[in-house]
Amino acid sequence: MARLHIPGMAVAVVKDGRIALVRSYGTANVEFGVPVADDTVFAINSVTKAFTGVAAMREVELGRLDLTAPVERYLQDLPASWHGVTIRQLLSHTSGLPDVLRAPTVETDQAAAWDWLRTQAPLFAPGARFHYCQTNYMLVQRIVNQLEGRAPDAPLANEQLRAAGMTSTAYGDTYSVIPRKAPTYRWQWTGPKVHGYPAPTAAESLQADGNRTLTAVSERFPPFRHAASGMNSDATDMARWLIALQQNQMLKDTTLNLMWTPVAFNSGRLGQWGMGWQILQRGDHRAVGMTGGGRAAFYLYPEDKVGVVILTNLTGSYPEDMIDKLAALYIPDLPLGGVPGLRIALESRGYEQAAQAAADVERSYPGQPWQEDELNDWGYRLLAAGRPADALAVLKLTAERFPASFNAQDSLAEALAVNGQREAAKRAYQRVLELHPGDPNALKQLESL
Template sequence: MDTKTTVRAITVVILFILSGMGPGIYAQSTADKVDAFIKTEMRTRSIPGLQMAVIQHGQIVKTGNYGLANVEFSVPVTDSTVFSINSITKAFTGVAIMQLVEEGKVNIEAPVSQYLDSLPLAWQKVTIRQLMGHVSGLPDVTDTLTDELVSKKGEDSAWVKVKSLPLFFLPGERFNYNTTNYLLLGKIIDKLSGQPFVRFIQHKQLEVANMRQTTFGNSFDVTPKKAPTYTYYHRNDKGEFVKQHHLMQTYEEFPAFLLTDAGMFSTARELARWIMALQQGMLLKDKKSIHTMWTPVRLNNGTLDGFGGILNGYALGWPVVDRPRHPALAPIGGGRASLFIYPQDDVSIIILTNLTGCSPESLVEGMAKYYFN
């Protein structure tokens, strides 16, 4: 073999080796950068524990567990640690309603009075879409300051009282995040599915996506491998929440008739399975159903409204980041859990933490840049 032939042969071998190593090197580099980013942010935000998963091109490409699930007993976060996902539950409710739409049982443009009897006259023209997008104007069955029911006598009493209250505004005029909307959606699901909401979700979504650890409940429930929820905000003598320097456990109770609104516990890996099941047509058969569910609800004047900041719209159970580049569906729960789907980028990111008020949406956005092409 002459010198030129030898050089060519060696070059071919080197290129072959490098071509095989390239994606691995890139993937490892990305994983290392993501790990470093998360650890830095956890220190900056004083987050005790965090769990994450990334889906890219239909596959889970990274999962991670960081810090402590339980600070008191120094229990580390693992793949099986269960976190409260709070209002991310609404996205499951959105899927449930669209499943009933596919079964021909619900029309989201129909008034709520078509499905529920004995509603106040002022409520009867509110549409299912307006309920799902929080633009109904209905009075809230929970007190926005305390998160407690408007009546201390229980669920039935609160239901009676809220029906006696005036509208906040005419349907479609404004966005107002409101528990009553999802209370009504729960009643519709119970009635039209022929089974309780929780059972409907278990049968039609959790079992389909193989989500064996995902449950409904309260902070007080004893659930295997569940992480407590912590906060740095303490109520002072005036009843105001003030940030302090020491952690405190928080406890949340979700009444049974409001489980459409909040009250789910899950893991990042199981939520990733749920997203993939949704995208693969296992939960909703028609792609048009997903498009409808993810389309932001517009106000009467044609504009969008939402929580503010990047969350500038709200679809059918799904907060929306409406922008030309990297738009996203962005359910957030309890100021500690976040699930972003970036349809244009074919990337989804789940971050679950045990610290209320840590702005998980900004964590996701910071992490996403490592996966955008």
């Protein structure tokens, strides 16, 4: 918390069907000096998607929703170009649909945003690749509510909140009055940016508190987006929900395992998403969970009957990077190889040691594969946190481990550009075009460079 300048944090751990730990740290409301308490409520943002995954899988379990069915089976007012997208592709962000967040009126006029969205063409063929897109969950919300006979914009998680005894969890945004809710903050800095990320000179200024300004975050989550974001909760409530899931109060084991099965792309390569949940491998252990807003995260380790929740009030704190190390205290044989082991090593040894540290991790855990998406996501979190040199070290390693991936090369090129290494960035973008001829982003960036 000191290193990342996080004002407030709450932590909960579940083990063997009970809450094993609840801890609160720091300040919930900086303006009034209110400390974080065990019942402090935080915005959990996209963690909401995991609740939506459960709601959708409940419909699957009841036989009303078919994951392999095209979306037009359930919704008849979709553009013809969207036909063929399956429910599974919506839930795993592999649909290729345009993102409603790009609609000019997304926060002010739902009808106009929907009209705009329906004029937009798909970005790629369904199942071709991953694209994090709020449209997917907007459609899932409409479908599940139609099956349940509710209004299209009705929230999906209320049944789960009752089943788990979650008394502090509610939908809402900056404009809602939510008891005991901590405001959300962000550290702002001045200085040059490249691709929207702090350039090295700005990043260096982040080390001095005098060059930082803590600002409040304002967010709008209208009801039609409540399947994707908009929930608020405390750590204890989240722990209760994880226990209820493990005790099959919402879904059967077979349905849970289906929800936690990674969805494959058309190429056959497994992605990092199941049905509303991210799926990560920790040796022969699974970690399933979700993150939200760069400030909230939880992982459940199903075979170990352990769950960890970390909620903060700082955008850019990325608590998902802390969870595995905490979980290892409750799972003594949890192998911290791959990305978790490398993250722990680099935070202590320095990111300039990335190549050597990765080799050491591989020797210690020879059977632990590197997950490209997880490495890539980590690199971008470092860019967003104003740590461009550290991000470059991680994304360079990703490109080395996945030399045939045009996405890994594209990410490396962007990190090189942010770090001012223009000629190296050009070479990386040229490599993208070799692997993915005609790639529009690579052509655009080469022209700019």
